[in-house]
Amino acid sequence: MLSKVGGYVFAVAFIVAGWWITALAVNSPALPTPAQTVEVLGSNMDVLIPFFWTSAYRVVASLLIGTLLAVPIAQLCTRSRVLDRLFAPVLYLLYPIPKVVLLPILLVLFGLADAPKIVLISLTVFFQVLVAVRDAVKAVPESALISVRALGGSAWDEYRHVYVPATLPAVFTSLRIGVGTAIAVLFIAEAMAGSTGLGYFIMQSWSMVNYPRMFAGIIALALLGLVLYAIFDLLERRLTRWR
């Protein structure tokens, strides 16, 4: 435990040192030093904190919606050969399309507030989780199901005791990967439309040529990603302890 903490302390020191050296070397107002950033972070807390929560709400709601829709659909479709045959080509065609290109349409349909952002990020998350869970369900060996059947288990038992444990790790892996994508999409959505959230804050600071303020927003957004990643990592370890 202590060595683990030590590892993180070292990592933070390493990153801050690298940042500092780079900032001094680049010597541009666009890349302030850590000391300058701490200062602007402090002076912008009154705006940053509510924007942080706005952005956090959008991402977390989207991650939840996307996952809660994707998991049952993936499990259902994979278990039915007919559905899977219908569904697989649709998924194949839709998955590679970057959902972010739909943003302009969503803005027209849903306005400029939370809704278009949540829909867009949910869509992105949905497909990532769907693909991962689908593969995980497909990887469940027939023999595992037969074992449950031979013990007198029902279809529900197969679901509860074979499919759920088999797909849970895939859900978390796709969520951890999905956090990065989700925040990227969030940034684009907030930067393009609306007047709330960290993405807006960053681009507003940029247009005001207030680079230290801009950088404070970048740090806040990075922090949001880090916190979410850590939460999913922790949850995964808690809930899939057997691995």
Add this chain to the structure above:
Amino acid sequence: MADSDIMVSIQHLSKSFGETEVLRDVNVDVKRGEVVVVLGPSGSGKSTMLRCINLLEKPTGGHIFIEGQEITGPNTNVDKLREHVGMVFQQFNLFPHLSAKKNVMLAQRKVLKRSAAEAERIAIEQLSRVGLADRAEFLPAQLSGGQQQRVAIARALAMDPHVMLFDEATSALDPELVRGVLDVMRSLAEAGMTMVVVTHEMGFAREVADRVIFMEEGVIVEEGTPTEVFDHPKHDRTKDFLGHIK
């Protein structure tokens, strides 16, 4: 089928997968307490026959009786049937997220509706029987393949089966782990369990079997006591197979 001594009776069993005939007119009676070992090359239909006994495969033709009850009729209660027929597979397929003890408890609780206390007591009892009482709290990933297979046997035994089916239970194990599993199977046989065992372990067959059946291409080629089949095989195909194995 009044003969109460017959545990499993397979009559004129046939099974096809599409065009492929896997079993053709197979007839086997297994007496209560008898250990029948089924030998044969892969693809000979021996696993399919075993799976027909608890209806994991649906026979295409013929009849199967368990303790005098026809299971191939239209009104078979499959769940009820499977309570009395324990099966162990080549892949152990324990629940990876549950400890050895919980693995043995789960089906008792869900299928037999036993209380937690009773299921736990029986789980410990059966784990002791397969020599793993001290591993009760271990997760499958912390056990060797042989230990996992023994947990799978305990899991099946906890359901109080009247007959146990073993489908190549040692084929996926490293050679040094095979013996522990065979020892458990041997002690089961000695305790009077009715067993149908598909295996490639000739030593086990010779030593433990009451009767050996040799199958090839979906039919029973030859059957008899281990001495008859191993030392005096009548059919060329049996001789050929045994020659290859040795």
